[in-house]
Amino acid sequence: xxxxxxxxxxxxxxxxxxxARKSLGQNFLLDLNxxxxxxxxxxxxxxxxxxEIGPGPGGLTRALLAEGARKVVAVETDPRCLPALAEINExxxxxxxxxxxxxxxxxxxxxxxxxxKVVANLPYNVGTELLVRWLTPSTWPPFWQSxxxxxxxxxxxxxxxxxxxxxxxxxxxLSQFRxxxxxxxELPPQAFSPPPKVNSAVVHIKALPAPRxxxxxxxxxxxVARAFNQRRKMLRAxxxxxxxxxxxxxxxxxxxxxxxxxxxxxxxxxxxxxxVRAARKS
Numbered sequence: 001x002x003x004x005x006x007x008x009x010x011x012x013x014x015x016x017x018x019x020a021r022k023s024l025g026q027n028f029l030l031d032l033n034x035x036x037x038x039x040x041x042x043x044x045x046x047x048x049x050x051x052e053i054g055p056g057p058g059g060l061t062r063a064l065l066a067e068g069a070r071k072v073v074a075v076e077t078d079p080r081c082l083p084a085l086a087e088i089n090e091x092x093x094x095x096x097x098x099x100x101x102x103x104x105x106x107x108x109x110x111x112x113x114x115x116x117k118v119v120a121n122l123p124y125n126v127g128t129e130l131l132v133r134w135l136t137p138s139t140w141p142p143f144w145q146s147x148x149x150x151x152x153x154x155x156x157x158x159x160x161x162x163x164x165x166x167x168x169x170x171x172x173x174l175s176q177f178r179x180x181x182x183x184x185x186e187l188p189p190q191a192f193s194p195p196p197k198v199n200s201a202v203v204h205i206k207a208l209p210a211p212r213x214x215x216x217x218x219x220x221x222x223x224v225a226r227a228f229n230q231r232r233k234m235l236r237a238x239x240x241x242x243x244x245x246x247x248x249x250x251x252x253x254x255x256x257x258x259x260x261x262x263x264x265x266x267x268x269x270x271x272x273x274x275x276v277r278a279a280r281k282s
Contacts, residue, residue: 025123227261
């Protein structure tokens with residue numbers, strides 16, 4: 001059997017008893033035209049290993065293989081899905097490797113050969129945490145060339161948000177520090193089974209060769225987290241305890257201590273983290 005001859009996803013779900021479970025953050029995308037559209041957002045997949053998280057019944061998995069992925073490594077926590085994914089592996093000529101387990105605990109890197117792209121309709125309950133992990137590795141460039149991910153639209157908007165907007169926060173700074181993110185397209189709840197209560201969006205995130213501005217990632221993350229944890233407060237208050245004489249440090253970075261986190265640009269956050277680093281060393 002070839003990929004084109006696999007049964008419709010609704011039949012696969014019925015055959016294997018794959019009713020979506022809310023506890024696993026499952027919302028299955030059944031329209032193969034849409035899964036194909038998502039796969040194409042990742043660009044040319046020939047000669048590329050693809051990491052997929054939460055394949056479920058395998059709609060996106062099929063599309064990634066059909067688009068020519070050298071290999072798909074899929075991490076699935078729901079054992080009910082394994083027989084359906086095994087059928088896709090057979091139809092693809094063995095180009096699918098399924099890792100059964102929790103994506104937050106399992107390390108897929110030994111199973112991947114570069115270049116690697118990540119493409120996934122992420123389960124809602126782990127999506128943001130996985131993204132932050134992929135954005136903040138200890139070394140850069142990361143193991144992946146790009147991330148093409150489905151999120152709730154609200155999360156997608158936070159990733160691409162600009163200073164001064166309500167959506168601007170920690171996720172925007174971490175995303176834009178070392179990557180180029182863009183929203184590709186949105187999907188309505190009706191595209192999924194069961195329909196979620198919110199709209200979704202596909203985001204493409206391209207890894208840059210180096211950070212946009214000089215900064216130590218770990219310290220930048222700390223500064224940004226403190227600043228946005230109390231985003232309504234002035235920076236002199238929200239960053240209190242970060243370093244002694246925080247007001248002086250802010251002024252040394254050319255930042256008015258009365259400003260709030262949401263007004264700072266990425267460049268200003270990077271400059272501030274470098275001044276903090278210097279102050280901690282002195």
